[in-house]
Amino acid sequence: xxxxxxxxxxxxxxxxxxxxxxxxxxxxxxxxxxxxxxxxxxxxxxxxxxxxxxxxxxxxxxxxxxxxxxxxxxxxxxxxxxxxxxxxxxxxxxxxxxxxxxxxxxxx
Amino acid sequence: xxxxxxxxxxxxxxxxxxxxxxxxxxxxxxxxxxxxxxxxxxxxxxxxxxxxxxxxxxxxxxxxxxxxxxxxxxxxxxxxxxxxxxxxxxxxxxxxxxxxxxxxxxxxxxxxxxxxxxxxxxxx
Numbered sequence: 753x754x755x756x757x758x759x760x761x762x763x764x765x766x767x768x769x770x771x772x773x774x775x776x777x778x779x780x781x782x783x784x785x786x787x788x789x790x791x792x793x794x795x796x797x798x799x800x801x802x803x804x805x806x807x808x809x810x811x812x813x814x815x816x817x818x819x820x821x822x823x824x825x826x827x828x829x830x831x832x833x834x835x836x837x838x839x840x841x842x843x844x845x846x847x848x849x850x851x852x853x854x855x856x857x858x859x860x
Numbered sequence: 861x862x863x864x865x866x867x868x869x870x871x872x873x874x875x876x877x878x879x880x881x882x883x884x885x886x887x888x889x890x891x892x893x894x895x896x897x898x899x900x901x902x903x904x905x906x907x908x909x910x911x912x913x914x915x916x917x918x919x920x921x922x923x924x925x926x927x928x929x930x931x932x933x934x935x936x937x938x939x940x941x942x943x944x945x946x947x948x949x950x951x952x953x954x955x956x957x958x959x960x961x962x963x964x965x966x967x968x969x970x971x972x973x974x975x976x977x978x979x980x981x982x983x984x
Contacts, residue, residue, distance in 0.1 A: 784963065786970040795956055795974035796907065802963075839907055843968035847920045851907040 754778055754842050756852035764860040769830050773855045775823045775840035784844040787816055787825045790854075791836045799838075800825065835859050862886040864957050864975035872951075872982050878944040882957030882975060889938045890915040895960040895969055896940045897931065900953040901977075908953075912960050912969065913940055947982045954979050 755778040765771045775785065783803040788796035798807045800816035803823055813828040827834055840852040868880035882896070889896060897912025897920075911921035913931045921929050930943040944951060954977040960969035 782966070784966045784968065788971070795958075795977050796971070797974070798970065798972060801961075801970050841907075841970060843963055843970050844966050846967050848922065849909050849968050849970070851909070853906045 754781060754845050754850060756840055756842055756850060758838075758840060758852040758855045760855060761853070762856045762858060764858045765830055766860045767830050767832055771827050771830060771857065773825045773838055773857075775818075775825070775852050777821045777823075777842055777844075780820050781842045781844035783819045784842060785816075785818070785823050786841045786843065787814075788839045788841065789834075789836045790839065796839060830857075832859075862959065862973050864959065864973060866955060866957050866975045866978040868978060868980070870979055870981060872947055872980060873984055874948055874982055875946055878942070878947050878951060878955075878980055878982070880942045880955055880957075880978065880980070882940050882942075884938045884940075884959075887959075889933065889940065890935050893962050894972070895920075895962055896933065897958060897960050897969075898942045899956045899958055899971070899974075900951075901956070902950075902953045910942065910944075910955075949982050952980065952982045 757776045759774045785803045787800040790796040804816045815826050837854045837856045839854050843849045863885045865883045872878045895912040898910040913919045913933050928945045933940040956977045957975040958971045959973040961972045
Protein backbone atom coordinates (compact mmCIF):
# COMPACT_ATOMS: atom_id res chain seq x y z
CA UNK A 753 0.00 0.00 0.00
CA UNK A 754 1.14 3.54 -0.75
CA UNK A 755 1.30 5.78 2.32
CA UNK A 756 1.07 9.56 2.05
CA UNK A 757 2.57 11.70 4.81
CA UNK A 758 1.73 15.39 4.95
CA UNK A 759 3.78 17.99 6.78
CA UNK A 760 3.24 19.94 8.82
CA UNK A 761 0.08 18.61 10.48
CA UNK A 762 -0.82 22.14 11.54
CA UNK A 763 0.41 25.40 10.09
CA UNK A 764 -0.18 28.90 11.51
CA UNK A 765 0.15 31.77 9.07
CA UNK A 766 -1.03 35.30 8.44
CA UNK A 767 -3.02 36.83 5.61
CA UNK A 768 -0.69 37.72 2.77
CA UNK A 769 1.95 35.12 3.65
CA UNK A 770 3.25 32.51 1.22
CA UNK A 771 2.75 28.99 2.57
CA UNK A 772 3.84 25.55 1.45
CA UNK A 773 2.43 22.15 2.42
CA UNK A 774 4.37 18.97 1.64
CA UNK A 775 3.06 15.51 0.79
CA UNK A 776 5.51 12.60 0.67
CA UNK A 777 4.64 9.22 -0.84
CA UNK A 778 6.09 5.95 0.39
CA UNK A 779 6.89 4.97 -3.22
CA UNK A 780 7.07 6.55 -6.64
CA UNK A 781 3.62 7.78 -7.76
CA UNK A 782 4.80 9.71 -10.84
CA UNK A 783 2.54 12.80 -11.02
CA UNK A 784 -0.66 11.07 -9.95
CA UNK A 785 -1.45 13.34 -7.03
CA UNK A 786 -4.40 15.59 -6.26
CA UNK A 787 -4.93 18.26 -3.61
CA UNK A 788 -8.22 19.11 -1.88
CA UNK A 789 -9.36 21.91 0.41
CA UNK A 790 -11.90 21.17 3.16
CA UNK A 791 -13.60 23.77 5.32
CA UNK A 792 -15.35 22.83 8.58
CA UNK A 793 -18.65 21.07 7.98
CA UNK A 794 -18.16 21.05 4.21
CA UNK A 795 -17.14 18.54 1.60
CA UNK A 796 -13.61 18.59 0.20
CA UNK A 797 -13.06 20.60 -2.96
CA UNK A 798 -10.63 19.63 -5.72
CA UNK A 799 -7.84 22.21 -6.18
CA UNK A 800 -5.06 20.49 -8.12
CA UNK A 801 -4.80 17.24 -10.12
CA UNK A 802 -1.87 15.53 -11.82
CA UNK A 803 0.41 17.24 -9.28
CA UNK A 804 0.33 20.68 -10.90
CA UNK A 805 -2.83 21.12 -12.99
CA UNK A 806 -5.14 23.75 -11.54
CA UNK A 807 -8.81 22.77 -11.47
CA UNK A 808 -11.11 25.16 -13.31
CA UNK A 809 -12.29 28.04 -11.12
CA UNK A 810 -9.54 27.67 -8.51
CA UNK A 811 -7.64 30.92 -7.85
CA UNK A 812 -4.19 31.15 -9.40
CA UNK A 813 -2.57 31.79 -6.00
CA UNK A 814 -2.79 28.00 -5.55
CA UNK A 815 -0.11 25.94 -7.25
CA UNK A 816 1.18 22.40 -7.05
CA UNK A 817 4.53 20.88 -7.91
CA UNK A 818 6.56 17.72 -7.58
CA UNK A 819 6.80 14.23 -8.95
CA UNK A 820 7.91 10.83 -7.78
CA UNK A 821 7.67 10.86 -4.00
CA UNK A 822 7.68 14.53 -2.97
CA UNK A 823 4.99 17.07 -3.72
CA UNK A 824 4.09 20.56 -2.56
CA UNK A 825 1.00 22.74 -2.49
CA UNK A 826 1.82 26.44 -2.37
CA UNK A 827 -0.49 29.36 -1.67
CA UNK A 828 1.31 32.45 -2.90
CA UNK A 829 -0.53 35.04 -0.79
CA UNK A 830 -2.92 33.74 1.86
CA UNK A 831 -6.45 35.07 1.81
CA UNK A 832 -8.96 34.82 4.70
CA UNK A 833 -10.95 32.25 2.70
CA UNK A 834 -7.93 29.91 2.52
CA UNK A 835 -7.89 28.88 6.17
CA UNK A 836 -8.97 25.25 5.97
CA UNK A 837 -7.64 21.70 6.03
CA UNK A 838 -5.78 20.44 2.98
CA UNK A 839 -5.49 16.81 1.85
CA UNK A 840 -3.36 15.16 -0.77
CA UNK A 841 -4.61 12.04 -2.58
CA UNK A 842 -2.63 9.59 -4.70
CA UNK A 843 -4.16 7.86 -7.70
CA UNK A 844 -1.19 5.79 -8.80
CA UNK A 845 -2.33 2.55 -7.16
CA UNK A 846 -4.11 0.18 -9.53
CA UNK A 847 -7.87 0.55 -8.96
CA UNK A 848 -7.36 2.18 -5.57
CA UNK A 849 -6.79 5.63 -4.13
CA UNK A 850 -5.75 6.94 -0.72
CA UNK A 851 -5.35 10.21 1.14
CA UNK A 852 -2.80 11.92 3.34
CA UNK A 853 -3.75 12.64 6.93
CA UNK A 854 -4.39 16.33 6.29
CA UNK A 855 -2.78 19.69 7.11
CA UNK A 856 -4.78 22.24 9.06
CA UNK A 857 -3.98 25.82 8.06
CA UNK A 858 -4.80 28.22 10.91
CA UNK A 859 -4.76 31.96 11.28
CA UNK A 860 -1.75 33.23 13.24
CA UNK B 861 -24.91 22.10 -12.85
CA UNK B 862 -23.92 18.82 -11.24
CA UNK B 863 -25.33 18.08 -7.82
CA UNK B 864 -24.88 15.00 -5.66
CA UNK B 865 -27.15 14.45 -2.66
CA UNK B 866 -26.71 11.71 -0.07
CA UNK B 867 -29.70 10.29 1.78
CA UNK B 868 -30.31 7.55 4.33
CA UNK B 869 -30.65 6.82 8.04
CA UNK B 870 -28.46 8.84 10.37
CA UNK B 871 -28.45 6.13 13.04
CA UNK B 872 -27.65 2.46 12.56
CA UNK B 873 -27.44 -0.26 15.21
CA UNK B 874 -24.24 -2.28 15.68
CA UNK B 875 -24.08 -5.46 13.55
CA UNK B 876 -26.72 -4.11 11.15
CA UNK B 877 -26.29 -2.84 7.58
CA UNK B 878 -25.73 0.83 6.75
CA UNK B 879 -27.55 1.87 3.56
CA UNK B 880 -27.12 5.18 1.76
CA UNK B 881 -28.21 6.50 -1.62
CA UNK B 882 -26.68 9.27 -3.72
CA UNK B 883 -28.96 11.06 -6.17
CA UNK B 884 -27.20 12.74 -9.08
CA UNK B 885 -28.68 15.69 -10.92
CA UNK B 886 -27.34 17.81 -13.74
CA UNK B 887 -25.49 15.01 -15.52
CA UNK B 888 -26.29 11.48 -16.58
CA UNK B 889 -24.77 8.81 -14.38
CA UNK B 890 -24.14 6.93 -17.61
CA UNK B 891 -21.55 9.48 -18.77
CA UNK B 892 -18.31 7.88 -19.93
CA UNK B 893 -15.00 8.52 -18.08
CA UNK B 894 -16.79 9.04 -14.79
CA UNK B 895 -17.21 6.64 -11.94
CA UNK B 896 -19.44 7.19 -8.92
CA UNK B 897 -18.41 6.33 -5.41
CA UNK B 898 -18.16 6.85 -1.69
CA UNK B 899 -15.67 8.31 0.78
CA UNK B 900 -16.04 8.58 4.53
CA UNK B 901 -14.59 10.73 7.29
CA UNK B 902 -14.77 9.67 10.96
CA UNK B 903 -15.18 12.49 13.47
CA UNK B 904 -12.05 14.69 13.65
CA UNK B 905 -10.17 12.33 11.32
CA UNK B 906 -9.07 12.13 7.70
CA UNK B 907 -10.64 10.79 4.54
CA UNK B 908 -11.02 7.12 3.60
CA UNK B 909 -11.95 5.96 0.11
CA UNK B 910 -14.62 3.24 0.22
CA UNK B 911 -15.13 2.35 -3.43
CA UNK B 912 -16.93 3.19 -6.67
CA UNK B 913 -19.02 1.92 -9.55
CA UNK B 914 -19.27 2.48 -13.30
CA UNK B 915 -22.68 2.80 -14.90
CA UNK B 916 -22.21 -0.64 -16.44
CA UNK B 917 -22.12 -2.10 -12.93
CA UNK B 918 -18.37 -2.71 -12.56
CA UNK B 919 -17.33 -2.10 -8.96
CA UNK B 920 -14.03 -1.36 -7.23
CA UNK B 921 -13.56 -1.41 -3.47
CA UNK B 922 -10.99 -0.49 -0.84
CA UNK B 923 -9.44 -3.85 0.13
CA UNK B 924 -9.76 -2.96 3.81
CA UNK B 925 -13.58 -2.77 3.49
CA UNK B 926 -14.22 -5.07 0.54
CA UNK B 927 -15.72 -7.93 2.53
CA UNK B 928 -18.48 -5.67 3.92
CA UNK B 929 -19.18 -3.22 1.06
CA UNK B 930 -21.62 -3.35 -1.83
CA UNK B 931 -22.10 -0.44 -4.24
CA UNK B 932 -24.89 -0.59 -6.78
CA UNK B 933 -26.29 1.71 -9.48
CA UNK B 934 -29.77 2.50 -10.77
CA UNK B 935 -29.36 4.36 -14.05
CA UNK B 936 -33.12 4.81 -14.47
CA UNK B 937 -33.19 6.91 -11.31
CA UNK B 938 -29.72 8.43 -11.80
CA UNK B 939 -28.75 7.09 -8.38
CA UNK B 940 -26.13 4.86 -6.83
CA UNK B 941 -26.10 3.27 -3.41
CA UNK B 942 -23.81 2.03 -0.65
CA UNK B 943 -24.38 -0.88 1.69
CA UNK B 944 -21.94 -1.56 4.53
CA UNK B 945 -22.69 -4.66 6.56
CA UNK B 946 -21.89 -5.69 10.14
CA UNK B 947 -21.24 -2.13 11.25
CA UNK B 948 -19.50 -1.18 14.48
CA UNK B 949 -18.81 2.13 16.22
CA UNK B 950 -15.69 2.44 14.04
CA UNK B 951 -17.99 2.98 11.05
CA UNK B 952 -19.39 6.18 12.56
CA UNK B 953 -18.49 8.90 10.05
CA UNK B 954 -19.68 11.48 7.58
CA UNK B 955 -20.27 9.65 4.31
CA UNK B 956 -19.72 11.52 1.05
CA UNK B 957 -20.68 10.50 -2.45
CA UNK B 958 -18.45 11.79 -5.23
CA UNK B 959 -17.90 11.75 -8.97
CA UNK B 960 -14.60 10.09 -9.80
CA UNK B 961 -12.54 10.97 -12.86
CA UNK B 962 -10.85 7.95 -14.44
CA UNK B 963 -7.18 8.38 -15.29
CA UNK B 964 -6.36 5.65 -17.84
CA UNK B 965 -2.55 6.01 -17.54
CA UNK B 966 -2.59 5.13 -13.85
CA UNK B 967 -5.80 3.07 -13.78
CA UNK B 968 -7.13 5.02 -10.85
CA UNK B 969 -9.22 8.06 -10.03
CA UNK B 970 -9.28 11.48 -8.49
CA UNK B 971 -12.46 13.00 -7.14
CA UNK B 972 -14.06 15.68 -9.19
CA UNK B 973 -17.28 16.64 -7.39
CA UNK B 974 -18.60 15.84 -3.97
CA UNK B 975 -21.95 15.73 -2.24
CA UNK B 976 -22.42 17.69 0.99
CA UNK B 977 -22.04 14.54 3.10
CA UNK B 978 -24.37 12.79 5.50
CA UNK B 979 -23.46 11.86 9.09
CA UNK B 980 -24.04 8.28 10.18
CA UNK B 981 -23.75 7.17 13.80
CA UNK B 982 -23.49 3.52 14.79
CA UNK B 983 -25.02 3.08 18.23
CA UNK B 984 -27.58 0.96 20.02
